[in-house]
Amino acid sequence: GIQVEQSPPDLILQEGANSTLRCNFSDSVNNLQWFHQNPWGQLINLFYIPSGTKQNGRLSATTVATERYSLLYISSSQTTDSGVYFCAGNSGGGADGLTFGKGTHLIIQP
């Protein structure tokens, strides 16, 4: 299966700052998703983005499938953006469970 690497592992920013989280994957993907894990452990879907660019409010994501990476942008960070962000992908086919990266732990300080 594919391997997923996320960077940076930890990020501490002041409220209002912008941030970029990166996800590299070892092979081509059919499915690429970004999640935010809330303090209670639930994974909240941010983007389903096997390729291209999407935006949702202050968040946007870009996947460059040919170069095997995806970026998550957070603008004008708020304290509620704190938490762990996961990137996950699969290479498609019948067995298509997601392979997750180790996550980026983001802390937004007031």
Add this chain to the structure above:
Amino acid sequence: EAEVAQSPRYKITEKSQAVAFWCDPISGHATLYWYRQILGQGPELLVQFQDESVVDDSQLPKDRFSAERLKGVDSTLKIQPAELGDSAMYLCASSLGLAGGGEQFFGPGTRLTVL
């Protein structure tokens, strides 16, 4: 809004006991997944169902774990006997099952503590 339901939300048990977790996927989702997340790590797939059939259980510790989805809707994951190392968050997800997998949606999880 349609959601994946899981119960219980929390479970504390002693080692060697049996535990079971339940998942009800989003209505109409043919594919159901169980993942395990150890503290500080990303989730890892345990088993995948397409309708009532197992598609992938290569990472399921079959000596103590079992999973079923008898009618192709809700699913149960069982551990017997539980071991200390099974303490983790157990997450259920579902997707429409389109070619290429489709977007997966996760439930709130069951946090298991084995004493």
